[in-house]
Amino acid sequence: MSTLVIAEHDNASLNPATLNTVAAAQALGADIDILVAGAGCGGAASAAQAVAGVRKVLCADNAAYEHQLAENVSLLIAELGADYDNILAPATTSGKNTMPRVAALLDVAQISDIISVESADTFKRPIYAGNVIATVQSSDAKKVITVRTTAFDGVAAEGGSAELVAVDAVHDAGISSFVGQEIAVSDRPELTAAPVVISGGRGMQNGDNFKLLEGIADKLGAAIGASRAAVDAGFVPNDMQVGQTGKIVAPELYIAVGISGAIQHLAGMKDSKVIVAINKDEDAPIFQVADYGLVADLFEALPEIESKL
Amino acid sequence: MKVLVAVKRVVDYNVKVRAKADGSDVDLNNVKMSINPFCEIAVEEAVRLKEAGTATEVVAVSVGDKSCQEQIRTALALGADRGIQVETEGSVEPLEIAKLLKGIVERESPDLVILGKQSIDGDNNQTGQMLGALAGMPQGTFASEVKIEDGKLNVTREVDGGLQTVSLNMPAIVTTDLRLNEPRYASLPNIMKAKKKPLDVVSPADLGVDLASHLTLLKVEPPPERSAGIKVESVDELIDKLKNEAKVI
Ligand SMILES: Cc1cc2nc3c(=O)[nH]c(=O)nc-3n(C[C@H](O)[C@H](O)[C@H](O)COP(=O)(O)OP(=O)(O)OC[C@H]3O[C@@H](n4cnc5c(N)ncnc54)[C@H](O)[C@@H]3O)c2cc1C
Numbered sequence: 001m002s003t004l005v006i007a008e009h010d011n012a013s014l015n016p017a018t019l020n021t022v023a024a025a026q027a028l029g030a031d032i033d034i035l036v037a038g039a040g041c042g043g044a045a046s047a048a049q050a051v052a053g054v055r056k057v058l059c060a061d062n063a064a065y066e067h068q069l070a071e072n073v074s075l076l077i078a079e080l081g082a083d084y085d086n087i088l089a090p091a092t093t094s095g096k097n098t099m100p101r102v103a104a105l106l107d108v109a110q111i112s113d114i115i116s117v118e119s120a121d122t123f124k125r126p127i128y129a130g131n132v133i134a135t136v137q138s139s140d141a142k143k144v145i146t147v148r149t150t151a152f153d154g155v156a157a158e159g160g161s162a163e164l165v166a167v168d169a170v171h172d173a174g175i176s177s178f179v180g181q182e183i184a185v186s187d188r189p190e191l192t193a194a195p196v197v198i199s200g201g202r203g204m205q206n207g208d209n210f211k212l213l214e215g216i217a218d219k220l221g222a223a224i225g226a227s228r229a230a231v232d233a234g235f236v237p238n239d240m241q242v243g244q245t246g247k248i249v250a251p252e253l254y255i256a257v258g259i260s261g262a263i264q265h266l267a268g269m270k271d272s273k274v275i276v277a278i279n280k281d282e283d284a285p286i287f288q289v290a291d292y293g294l295v296a297d298l299f300e301a302l303p304e305i306e307s308k309l
Numbered sequence: 310m311k312v313l314v315a316v317k318r319v320v321d322y323n324v325k326v327r328a329k330a331d332g333s334d335v336d337l338n339n340v341k342m343s344i345n346p347f348c349e350i351a352v353e354e355a356v357r358l359k360e361a362g363t364a365t366e367v368v369a370v371s372v373g374d375k376s377c378q379e380q381i382r383t384a385l386a387l388g389a390d391r392g393i394q395v396e397t398e399g400s401v402e403p404l405e406i407a408k409l410l411k412g413i414v415e416r417e418s419p420d421l422v423i424l425g426k427q428s429i430d431g432d433n434n435q436t437g438q439m440l441g442a443l444a445g446m447p448q449g450t451f452a453s454e455v456k457i458e459d460g461k462l463n464v465t466r467e468v469d470g471g472l473q474t475v476s477l478n479m480p481a482i483v484t485t486d487l488r489l490n491e492p493r494y495a496s497l498p499n500i501m502k503a504k505k506k507p508l509d510v511v512s513p514a515d516l517g518v519d520l521a522s523h524l525t526l527l528k529v530e531p532p533p534e535r536s537a538g539i540k541v542e543s544v545d546e547l548i549d550k551l552k553n554e555a556k557v558i
């Protein structure tokens with residue numbers, strides 16, 4: 001039995017989501033190899049070699065894989081996947097983009113966003129915005145799976161010494177190309193991995209007011225998130241959206257400010273360890289999931305919190 | 310240019326779905342059903358392409374039992390020209406839906422297929438990508454902007470790090486994200502007109518697809534409950550609780 005984990009990386013380094021995915025792979029009990037597909041991705045491959053508990057790192061270094069175009073990478077994974085019983089990727093936008101193509105090429109189902117491994121063929125996953133948890137059993141010989149990273153504690157990034165294997169296969173479907181990207185740069189911790197997250201909603205009124213969250217985030221070492229309403233209104237960019245159809249977070253502390261608590265938002269944060277809600281409406285549904293609720297005007301509460309931290 | 314739009318009938322997004330007492334499935338008795346919100350965005354995008362003179366025909370397809378004709382009619386009321394129902398019973402897995410849609414793609418030869426990024430019931434986020442692989446078409450998933458330039462489709466995608474733009478050969482697949490557009494409401498006259506628009510019904514056999522099942526739903530259960538919290542009276546109390554009770558700051 002063996003499992004192939006698809007690395008999430010930027011060619012130079014490994015994204016921590018890979019470590020959570022290896023943890024899910026360990027629960028399957030088979031030998032674990034990691035695939036690093038990219039261009040000039042030696043840095044990411046050597047980081048993958050150091051990951052605890054990994055047997056081999058397959059490194060496919062070719063211009064065709066530079067930007068993780070799903071049309072190309074899925075062909076590579078489907079070919080390599082012939083030798084594996086399980087193929088796992090994190091349920092990031094990259095994993096979600098590529099893995100269903102892999103599943104279709106292999107003529108198997110994809111099991112999306114698993115939160116636990118019950119046995120080699122049985123998994124739990126949230127459906128209906130996390131209002132229910134489904135247990136599903138796969139009858140496919142090969143399992144193609146995406147992993148909800150917040151549900152698995154990452155394995156150690158150091159301590160392993162996996163063998164490095166170069167993969168020569170080049171798959172360039174020639175039907176898509178990369179044009180450009182606008183990637184947010186921030187000194188703050190990454191939203192999905194931060195120990196503290198403070199999110200603003202429509203109650204913030206505009207993008208400028210998110211500065212009120214920044215001062216607190218600086219003091220707490222927090223990442224900043226947002227509700228869909230705040231993103232749709234153009235207060236902040238899309239990569240900050242937390243929820244059913246945005247990012248899933250589960251920090252030690254989640255602070256929701258001016259967010260009502262729609263089920264689609266709760267789906268993205270209700271597994272946080274401690275939840276704080278600040279809202280001027282004492283009946284806001286967010287208070288039903290909050291460990292500590294503060295009924296207050298955020299424009300008064302936030303400066304006070306910042307000064308007292 | 311012909312645009313094919315895939316629409317799914319799902320539980321309305323306002324409904325808080327619960328598991329049945331015996332845990333065999335979710336309880337969908339008497340709940341409001343709607344067109345999947347991401348599919349609504351897909352229809353809107355197709356209709357805008359037609360209004361801009363870029364598209365000449367918009368075809369809406371749904372896979373499901375007879376009740377999904379309601380959602381096809383919604384798409385027609387929003388501006389699609391004709392509908393196709395692929396008649397199936399019970400729940401059909403994304404891979405099988407993708408195979409059926411591939412059958413429709415072969416019949417209709419659209420230049421562009423627009424789907425939602427995710428259905429809000431199963432939260433799968435698979436069908437568009439699977440269709441892409443089966444039909445050998447490129448994909449622009451999680452799209453927030455779609456432009457046709459020199460015969461190529463330029464798609465701006467919402468990704469974890471921000472935005473990415475890709476250029477795709479056509480025919481191509483797009484899956485919609487929330488910021489692609491804001492769907493219109495169907496007007497009463499358009500709802501009336503939609504009743505007269507053509508709606509064909511085809512079977513999986515007509516499309517040469519033999520439906521298979523890969524997954525068994527063993528049970529559904531509610532997620533772990535959060536224990537009830539408290540309201541604090543002041544910022545001082547909040548900071549004190551976080552420091553000394555929860556010990557998270
Ligand atoms: C298909 C689909 C997918 C979706 N996906 C997501 C998702 O991934 N993530 C997500 O978040 N939403 C998502 N939504 C949207 C969701 O349904 C809600 O509309 C959204 O979460 C509301 O955002 P909000 O709480 O910021 O705004 P509102 O619901 O408008 O709430 C604003 C809150 O701010 C409070 N407030 C206002 N002023 C102040 C003040 N001065 N001080 C204190 N409090 C104040 C108000 O009392 C109110 O409770 C989705 C919806 C659909 C249909």
Ligand SMILES: Nc1ncnc2c1ncn2[C@@H]1O[C@H](COP(=O)(O)O)[C@@H](O)[C@H]1O
Pocket residue numbers: 315316317318345347348351370371372373403406423424425426427428429431432433434435436437
């Ligand atoms: N039964 C269906 N009929 C038509 N389109 C569907 C169906 N199921 C899924 N789709 C399309 O695929 C998208 C993604 O669905 P999913 O992969 O289930 O999350 C939906 O938004 C639809 O556009």
